[in-house]
Amino acid sequence: MSRKIICKTERLVLRLPTLDDVEESFAIYSDPETVKYIDSDNLPFTTVEEAKESIKRGLAHYEKYGVCHFAVELRENSAMIGHCGFNIWDDGVNLELVAHFNRAYWGKGFATEACQAVIEFVRSKFPKRSIYAVTDSKNTMSQSLVRRIGFVHTDELDPPEKFYVLDN
Ligand SMILES: CC(C)(COP(=O)(O)OP(=O)(O)OC[C@H]1O[C@@H](n2cnc3c(N)ncnc32)[C@H](O)[C@@H]1OP(=O)(O)O)[C@@H](O)C(=O)NCCC(=O)NCCS
Secondary structure (H helix, E strand, O other): OOOOEEEEOOOEEEEOOOHHHHHHHHHHHOOHHHHOOOOOOOOOOOOHHHHHHHHHHHHHHHHHHOOOEEEEEEOOOOOEEEEEEEEEOOOOOOEEEEEEEOHHHOOOOHHHHHHHHHHHHHHHHOOOOOEEEEOOOOOHHHHHHHHHOOEEEOOOOOOHHHEEEEOO
């Protein structure tokens, strides 16, 4: 399948997901520890078919909005290690940063590197849009990640402890 590249960093390639990612996606979203703070009734996945459907939904989201949860690949060996990208809120405009990585690749700075790259990508594509992040109050890794890359709490949204906005 075609691998449309979105951007590259020192260690990573961010690209559109493809159906060839299905096993790696399943590995991420079937892990209860990885998905425990992700706000979705469909997780953890129990079948590979669910991973396949979610990739198809992601590609449809990209077609409609120009963003999705991009696949994150290691440059050194092309392993697909996570997803990083954006949800679009109901207003059809505002962006919510998302990062979901295979647990084997946590703590190495890959999520930070990927998030910074996708933010640069959307800033050039949609310069006027606000970028938010939503973190569960117990998801300390996610909170550290968003703070590290410049997000600050916002009281525009309720409850304020969960919502961050990227400071321009
Ligand atoms: C949220 C999530 C992506 C954060 O992952 P992470 O591994 O903490 O983030 P990074 O890959 O950027 O790694 C950062 C850590 O690696 C360390 N690190 C090691 N080598 C590094 C390098 N070369 N460059 C930068 N940081 C490096 C950093 O010091 C940092 O550690 P610290 O938090 O103890 O200071 C991950 O926990 C995850 O996938 N969780 C499940 C899904 C989820 O809940 N997502 C959030 C809601 S969208």
